[in-house]
Amino acid sequence: MVVEHEDDLAGLDAYWRAANYLSVGQIYLLDNPLLREPLAPEHIKPRLLGHWGTTPGLNFCYAHLNRVIRRRDLNMIYVMGPGHGGPAAVANAWLEGTYSEVYREVTWDEEGMRRLFRRFSFPGGIPSHVAPETPGSIHEGGELGYSLAHAFGAVLDNPDLVVACVVGDGEAETGPLAASWHSNKFLDPVGDGAVLPILHLNGYKIANPTVLARIGEEELLKQLEGFGYRPLVVSGSDPEVMHRRMASVLDEALEEIARIQREAREGGVGGRPVWPMVVLRSPKGWTGPVEVDGLAVEGTWRSHQVPLAGVRSDPEHLRLLEGWMRSYGPEGLFDAQGAPVEGLRVLAPRGGRRMSANPHANGGLLLRPLALPDFRDYAVEFEGHGVRSSEATRVLGGFLRDVVRANPDRFRIVGPDETASNRLSAVYEATDKVWRGRLEPGDEHLGPRGRVMEVLSEHLCQGWLEGYLLTGRHGLFDCYEAFVHIVDSMFNQHAKWLKVTRGLEWRAPIASLNYLLSSHVWRQDHNGFTHQDPGFLDVVLNKPAELVRVYLPPDANTLLSVADHCLRSRDYVNVVVAGKQPALDYLPMDEAVAHCTRGIGIWEWAGTDGGVEPDVVLACAGDVPTLETLAAVDLLRCHFPELRVRVVNVVDLMRLLPAGEHPHGLPEAEYEALFTTRRPVIFAFHGYPWLVHRLTYRRRGHENLHVRGFKERGTTTTPFDMVMLNDLDRFHLVIDVIDRVPGLAERAAHVRQRMVDERLWARAYTREFGEDPGSVREWVWPY
Numbered sequence: 001m002v003v004e005h006e007d008d009l010a011g012l013d014a015y016w017r018a019a020n021y022l023s024v025g026q027i028y029l030l031d032n033p034l035l036r037e038p039l040a041p042e043h044i045k046p047r048l049l050g051h052w053g054t055t056p057g058l059n060f061c062y063a064h065l066n067r068v069i070r071r072r073d074l075n076m077i078y079v080m081g082p083g084h085g086g087p088a089a090v091a092n093a094w095l096e097g098t099y100s101e102v103y104r105e106v107t108w109d110e111e112g113m114r115r116l117f118r119r120f121s122f123p124g125g126i127p128s129h130v131a132p133e134t135p136g137s138i139h140e141g142g143e144l145g146y147s148l149a150h151a152f153g154a155v156l157d158n159p160d161l162v163v164a165c166v167v168g169d170g171e172a173e174t175g176p177l178a179a180s181w182h183s184n185k186f187l188d189p190v191g192d193g194a195v196l197p198i199l200h201l202n203g204y205k206i207a208n209p210t211v212l213a214r215i216g217e218e219e220l221l222k223q224l225e226g227f228g229y230r231p232l233v234v235s236g237s238d239p240e241v242m243h244r245r246m247a248s249v250l251d252e253a254l255e256e257i258a259r260i261q262r263e264a265r266e267g268g269v270g271g272r273p274v275w276p277m278v279v280l281r282s283p284k285g286w287t288g289p290v291e292v293d294g295l296a297v298e299g300t301w302r303s304h305q306v307p308l309a310g311v312r313s314d315p316e317h318l319r320l321l322e323g324w325m326r327s328y329g330p331e332g333l334f335d336a337q338g339a340p341v342e343g344l345r346v347l348a349p350r351g352g353r354r355m356s357a358n359p360h361a362n363g364g365l366l367l368r369p370l371a372l373p374d375f376r377d378y379a380v381e382f383e384g385h386g387v388r389s390s391e392a393t394r395v396l397g398g399f400l401r402d403v404v405r406a407n408p409d410r411f412r413i414v415g416p417d418e419t420a421s422n423r424l425s426a427v428y429e430a431t432d433k434v435w436r437g438r439l440e441p442g443d444e445h446l447g448p449r450g451r452v453m454e455v456l457s458e459h460l461c462q463g464w465l466e467g468y469l470l471t472g473r474h475g476l477f478d479c480y481e482a483f484v485h486i487v488d489s490m491f492n493q494h495a496k497w498l499k500v501t502r503g504l505e506w507r508a509p510i511a512s513l514n515y516l517l518s519s520h521v522w523r524q525d526h527n528g529f530t531h532q533d534p535g536f537l538d539v540v541l542n543k544p545a546e547l548v549r550v551y552l553p554p555d556a557n558t559l560l561s562v563a564d565h566c567l568r569s570r571d572y573v574n575v576v577v578a579g580k581q582p583a584l585d586y587l588p589m590d591e592a593v594a595h596c597t598r599g600i601g602i603w604e605w606a607g608t609d610g611g612v613e614p615d616v617v618l619a620c621a622g623d624v625p626t627l628e629t630l631a632a633v634d635l636l637r638c639h640f641p642e643l644r645v646r647v648v649n650v651v652d653l654m655r656l657l658p659a660g661e662h663p664h665g666l667p668e669a670e671y672e673a674l675f676t677t678r679r680p681v682i683f684a685f686h687g688y689p690w691l692v693h694r695l696t697y698r699r700r701g702h703e704n705l706h707v708r709g710f711k712e713r714g715t716t717t718t719p720f721d722m723v724m725l726n727d728l729d730r731f732h733l734v735i736d737v738i739d740r741v742p743g744l745a746e747r748a749a750h751v752r753q754r755m756v757d758e759r760l761w762a763r764a765y766t767r768e769f770g771e772d773p774g775s776v777r778e779w780v781w782p783y
Helices: 006-028 055-072 086-095 098-101 110-120 145-155 177-184 217-226 239-268 315-326 358-366 392-406 427-428 458-470 483-501 535-539 554-566 590-598 621-638 670-677 687-697 719-725 728-738 749-769
Strands: 075-080 161-168 194-201 229-235 273-280 389-390 411-416 452-454 472-482 513-518 546-552 573-577 582-584 598-601 616-621 644-648 681-685 705-706
Touching: 006 055, 006 086, 006 110, 006 239, 006 315, 055 086, 055 194, 055 239, 055 273, 075 145, 075 358, 086 098, 086 110, 086 644, 145 161, 145 177, 145 194, 145 217, 177 458, 177 546, 194 239, 217 229, 217 273, 217 315, 217 513, 239 273, 315 644, 389 392, 392 411, 392 427, 392 513, 392 554, 411 458, 458 472, 458 483, 458 513, 472 483, 472 582, 483 513, 483 573, 513 554, 535 546, 535 573, 535 590, 546 554, 554 573, 554 590, 582 621, 590 598, 598 670, 616 621, 616 728, 621 644, 621 681, 621 719, 681 687, 681 728, 687 705, 705 728, 719 749, 728 749
Parallel strands: 075 161, 161 194, 194 273, 229 273, 411 452, 411 472, 472 513, 513 573, 546 573, 616 644, 616 681, 681 705
Antiparallel strands: 389 582, 598 644
16 A cells, blocks of 8 residues: 555545646636635636546646655656646646746735636636646647657656656547557667656547547557556546555556666666556546536536536526535635645645646756857868759758767757658767667667657657757757648647747747758659648748748758758747758858858859849749759850849748848848849749748739749659749740840740740650750759
């Protein structure tokens, strides 16, 4: 028996009842928080919002976790997968005193309790989920499926941290969560902390039963054992029995975690351990109304949100609510001033051991800058503008290798089996890929403590990295451009989190979420149409301007400069799109740094405008669009030497926005100086053309802007045929210039026809020989 005294059980139950009382109050009450007078309709919120069904189970776990934190002096945070059980997180943060420390006006008394209730799901208050506003949270849970991945990400390189992660049985039906069970196979008991999953089976989602709650227990346990866990079951509804069993199970689980870590750290025991987990079966809406209007509520789907919906207008519902809240015995839980009684206060951990105040749940407090090598030391040898070729991401790999070496405890690279494919293989000179499974002859770069994490689940990669960043570390997610779409929604949720935290002074900035998208749309010619999609940029640019940055470095040196900047940044989402195939080097390092610092600029060496107003502006963003633009300029210089051509290259896509719309936006005068207001602008763009129009539609001269980009035309073909399919090729760009420069079309019909013929000839060549013509493949900047 692990509960030493009956007083321990009584204390656990009192703490749980206090949290339940505070949770119900948040959902229902505007006033009369301690029920000092009979409940009246005017004490009730006009709009009843929130989720009760999962909340008592979350409070139950929280109370018991506090016991083991105090008993074992644990460093623990709590991830609530059913994040819509937000009342539980808020209630416990207030009980522990953290909420009043963070929000001084929400005091530890009756008035503070009233304000606490009034804030919840109320205009000008806080959301109903475990949102950024809630101390102790790194996981909102508004969208289900990511709790376990966040939890495992949090414990990487945090050897003393334990994350208790409640997985709701509805959440357990999602694809990301189903994959997340495999995260235990990437956990190092020496250098990482531990995750204690608590699968909470309360039987129902919004209106349907849950799959895992309805399968037989033997089948369930076999499934969890098959994932590599040792499940410990707590099941029932009688509070006294459940308290005893939960206390016993948590002690057993945490003793097992301590043993695994001790044997690995002190005894050198290798292999992949079988980690414990808890299966908690409790009624949905536990301790709430048993029956309402003749219908069963507790233990059914009807308790999911607000069990008593007509409290303001229905006297019977009001009576039931008052009876429900008084059943928790508030007069014995809160003193005359409304603060938790001394008997409850001593049950909470102290200081940073409180889960609501643990600094790992406010990771910016623990963030240490990366020790970064000088990126200039990795510059490619420069022989002239557009003469020599490099594989940009391979060059970046050398820089990242040394970032890994210099930061063995706070930097990781995640990716879905694509680190080598994306030409970042140099990192394996410094680290392995995390692998704790069986090794076979021929395996390469696999080890238990690598800094690269690869798994064929973009959801897991994103979730791990988010958990890692939110607890104060740094990282990079490399991915094929087309398939990063798999985490569109996860990106959305993280961006929303960052948006809210920027308005919370007590939330310290965290390292930026950095995406490196390679194997991009224009060089997936070998894989075909399924792999050709640049639309993640459109998704990113839906987010608030102060959060997102998009970079399209045209060559290796600009990629190095951009990468260094992104790894130093805080509280952003940085998206870098860079090719892995051999591509021309356009700028020496000093010019590359200056160009990236500006984010946009005229390439004087490529243009022929001579510093005066041009006849046409050729703009480009992205490595392949830059190549085709320069090749088009070469043709224009040959056929129209008198034509004044200006070349503008864009690295920082946000520079196209007005200064008032984005911190990186160009002031009107600078934009107009670059692009003019009355000359045609032919813009070769990496992504969908309308994105550039969307960014520039308010600019003067927008009517002169003509954008070429991906038109959703793709297949398995040659690189040059891909750009021809989408009218982004050099010949088509020349045609655009002829068609749009006033007076040029009338005297250039023969050149225009030749460009059409060149396109036809190039396409015929690819069909006959299976590769692009040598004049295309071997083109370099000739001037």
